[in-house]
Amino acid sequence: MEKFTTIRSVAAPMPTINVDTDMIIPQQHLKTIKRTGLGKFAFSNLRYHADGSENEDFVLNKEPYRTAQILIAGDNFGCGSSREHAPWALTDFGLRVIIAPSFADIFFGNCFKNGLLPITLPQETVDKLMDDAGRGANAIMTVDLEKQEITGPDGGVVSFSIDPFRRHCLLNGLDDIGLTLEKADKISKFEETQKATQPWL
Amino acid sequence: MSDTASPRTLYDKIWDSHVVDQQDDGNCLIYIDRHIIHEVTSPQAFEGLRMTGRKLRRPSAMIAVPDHNVPTTSDRATRVDDPQSQIQLETLEANCKEFGVDYIPMLDARQGIVHIVGPEQGFTLPGTTIVCGDSHTSTHGAFGALAFGIGTSEVEHVMATQTLILRRSKNMRVDVSGELGFGVTAKDIALAIIGAIGTAGGTGHVIEYTGSAIRGLSMEGRMTLCNMAIEAGARAGMVAADEKTFAYLQGRPKAPKGNTYEQAVAHWKTLQTDEGAHFDKEVFLKAEDIAPQVTWGTSPQDVLAVTDVVPNPEDMDDGNRKAATERALKYMGLEAGTPLVEIPIQKVFIGSCTNARIEDIREAAVIAKGRQVADGVEALVVPGSGLVKAQAEEEGLDKILTAAGFDWREPGCSMCLAMNADKLQPQERCASTSNRNFEGRQGPGGRTHLMSPAMAAAAAVTGYITDVRPMMKEQG
Numbered sequence: 151m152e153k154f155t156t157i158r159s160v161a162a163p164m165p166t167i168n169v170d171t172d173m174i175i176p177q178q179h180l181k182t183i184k185r186t187g188l189g190k191f192a193f194s195n196l197r198y199h200a201d202g203s204e205n206e207d208f209v210l211n212k213e214p215y216r217t218a219q220i221l222i223a224g225d226n227f228g229c230g231s232s233r234e235h236a237p238w239a240l241t242d243f244g245l246r247v248i249i250a251p252s253f254a255d256i257f258f259g260n261c262f263k264n265g266l267l268p269i270t271l272p273q274e275t276v277d278k279l280m281d282d283a284g285r286g287a288n289a290i291m292t293v294d295l296e297k298q299e300i301t302g303p304d305g306g307v308v309s310f311s312i313d314p315f316r317r318h319c320l321l322n323g324l325d326d327i328g329l330t331l332e333k334a335d336k337i338s339k340f341e342e343t344q345k346a347t348q349p350w351l
Numbered sequence: 352m353s354d355t356a357s358p359r360t361l362y363d364k365i366w367d368s369h370v371v372d373q374q375d376d377g378n379c380l381i382y383i384d385r386h387i388i389h390e391v392t393s394p395q396a397f398e399g400l401r402m403t404g405r406k407l408r409r410p411s412a413m414i415a416v417p418d419h420n421v422p423t424t425s426d427r428a429t430r431v432d433d434p435q436s437q438i439q440l441e442t443l444e445a446n447c448k449e450f451g452v453d454y455i456p457m458l459d460a461r462q463g464i465v466h467i468v469g470p471e472q473g474f475t476l477p478g479t480t481i482v483c484g485d486s487h488t489s490t491h492g493a494f495g496a497l498a499f500g501i502g503t504s505e506v507e508h509v510m511a512t513q514t515l516i517l518r519r520s521k522n523m524r525v526d527v528s529g530e531l532g533f534g535v536t537a538k539d540i541a542l543a544i545i546g547a548i549g550t551a552g553g554t555g556h557v558i559e560y561t562g563s564a565i566r567g568l569s570m571e572g573r574m575t576l577c578n579m580a581i582e583a584g585a586r587a588g589m590v591a592a593d594e595k596t597f598a599y600l601q602g603r604p605k606a607p608k609g610n611t612y613e614q615a616v617a618h619w620k621t622l623q624t625d626e627g628a629h630f631d632k633e634v635f636l637k638a639e640d641i642a643p644q645v646t647w648g649t650s651p652q653d654v655l656a657v658t659d660v661v662p663n664p665e666d667m668d669d670g671n672r673k674a675a676t677e678r679a680l681k682y683m684g685l686e687a688g689t690p691l692v693e694i695p696i697q698k699v700f701i702g703s704c705t706n707a708r709i710e711d712i713r714e715a716a717v718i719a720k721g722r723q724v725a726d727g728v729e730a731l732v733v734p735g736s737g738l739v740k741a742q743a744e745e746e747g748l749d750k751i752l753t754a755a756g757f758d759w760r761e762p763g764c765s766m767c768l769a770m771n772a773d774k775l776q777p778q779e780r781c782a783s784t785s786n787r788n789f790e791g792r793q794g795p796g797g798r799t800h801l802m803s804p805a806m807a808a809a810a811a812v813t814g815y816i817t818d819v820r821p822m823m824k825e826q827g
């Protein structure tokens with residue numbers, strides 16, 4: 151996994167609440183057996199008209215947000231299906247940070263496995279960042295994971311906090327399967343005990 | 352480990368008994384007893400194993416069954432129209448062969464939707480941790496198991512280590528007391544709960560459903576209820592195991608047998624929330640207050656009693672909610688104030704892991720009997736598994752349904768998420784027994800109204816969203 155350090159980019163506003171993973175990547179694009187190449191399908195039902203042409207009203211089709219790496223989003227972002235195709239599509243599209251008042255649990259976990267940083271902040275703070283993001287080309291923000299700080303376009307700083315273990319893995323681009331395999335002895339011991347006490351498992 | 356002397360919830364007990372290791376930062380390594388896979392969320396995990404040269408730690412703890420992509424037409428033995436679907440199906444089979452996973456092929460009598468097959472095979476057991484790369488894994492919580500959906504990276508993690516790195520969730524209790532009214536089902540309870548707490552109401556929590564109305568539900572009903580825990584934002588929902596649970600499991604192919612079964616039941620009986628255990632959040636509902644439910648919008652929380660009218664965004668104070676409602680009404684093509692029972696439908700889908708078990712098909716057949724699907728309506732009944740289908744046919748339900756003009760299909764996810772050929776056309780309106788009414792869920796532009804199987808069958812015969820209760824009275 152790619153290391154996550156600091157991202158400086160324009161931030162795109164998407165205030166819609168309950169953006170579900172069906173919206174992020176519709177089912178017709180789940181037929182792949184690869185993790186890559188899904189960026190062109192991110193938000194596809196919103197991004198394109200039925201004839202395949204671009205919907206110019208959709209925020210990520212507008213300048214300067216086409217190249218945004220930061221998304222300011224509404225409450226309960228990523229609800230619904232567990233599909234990891236959602237973070238695959240978002241990162242392949244170019245996003246690295248999503249800031250919202252809350253995230254659905256499964257999506258939140260999936261982000262960390264893919265170098266995508268979900269940041270939860272109080273509604274008022276997100277509202278403020280949403281306003282900032284509305285300022286187009288001036289909506290440049292910096293997200294520093296090491297310091298756990300967001301610097302807004304006016305230089306104002308917002309702190310956030312990320313689970314230390316997840317932060318560590320993200321900063322170092324670590325594969326957590328490798329880390330868990332170091333505990334193989336403990337897993338074996340657990341299995342032996344369970345086999346003795348619950349032989350039906 | 353938490354102090355085992357203080358009263359604990361069912362969730363606490365299952366969690367505590369699966370901790371392999373606890374890190375100082377609060378993250379735990381949790382052992383996973385059961386892992387179910389399907390064709391859509393597993394290929395990249397197998398690919399990851401191959402790329403890193405890792406093996407499956409415990410293939411015997413897995414089963415695999417294709418469901419999302421499979422055609423539901425009777426000619427499916429000979430063709431899968433979409434070559435990409437075909438590749439996913441073939442990839443699952445090849446991966447299971449290569450890694451030694453128990454695989455149920457599409458044409459096997461046991462094939463069906465993962466969350467219907469697991470319990471049916473006795474693979475789902477009380478007190479276990481169960482995962483699948485699918486959010487509706489919460490279904491299995493009906494057996495007093497801790498069951499939840501995971502992403503593909505976690506699928507790979509479980510494959511390689513039989514564990515997951517997790518933080519303990521909070522405890523939430525949803526208590527439904529009293530007796531359900533005539534014509535009101537588990538689906539209506541599930542929708543009413545989401546209406547009450549919202550789609551993020553359970554975020555960060557595991558829900559335990561308690562109360563006399565829950566105890567009164569069959570295993571099928573409890574599965575319907577737990578299935579939709581994820582729609583309330585909770586990763587898992589659970590109902591403590593009882594005699595109904597044990598009776599359901601006895602004799603199932605993968606359930607314990609003989610002495611071991613007795614031993615297992617003795618253990619399962621201990622898996623109850625202790626008197627005085629702490630819940631971080633509690634919600635109380637009265638069964639009598641629940642009428643048949645229907646969704647009007649594009650989130651499962653956009654739900655009302657069938658006797659109600661389409662809401663008006665102008666009545667909403669919260670700006671985000673108002674905007675969401677305006678957007679939903681536009682997408683759904685509905686006017687505020689329209690009585691729900693005046694909304695015409697063109698499609699009916701009775702199926703999905705929420706409502707495609709035998710009890711659901713029976714409910715639909717009761718309404719269909721002696722009636723006809725309305726002109727211009729296309730109605731699909733897709734049993735949740737080959738075994739459900741066979742039982743329904745043994746009971747003659749397929750005859751009742753087809754005589755009424757319903758289409759009787761082969762098992763699979765079908766029009767629940769429209770990955771196969773069964774999908775809505777843009778603007779087509781569907782009465783559906785599935786679990787998600789998201790924009791485009793049943794096909795781009797399609798409009799979904801969630802409801803119970805009996806309500807969906809009623810909509811099929813009238814051509815409108817319909818209160819099923821008077822029809823059931825007529826039926827006697």
Ligand code: SF4
Pocket residue numbers: 418419464465466485487703704705763764767768785786
């Ligand atoms: S029936 Fe629908 S919700 Fe259930 S597993 Fe299949 S696609 Fe998912």
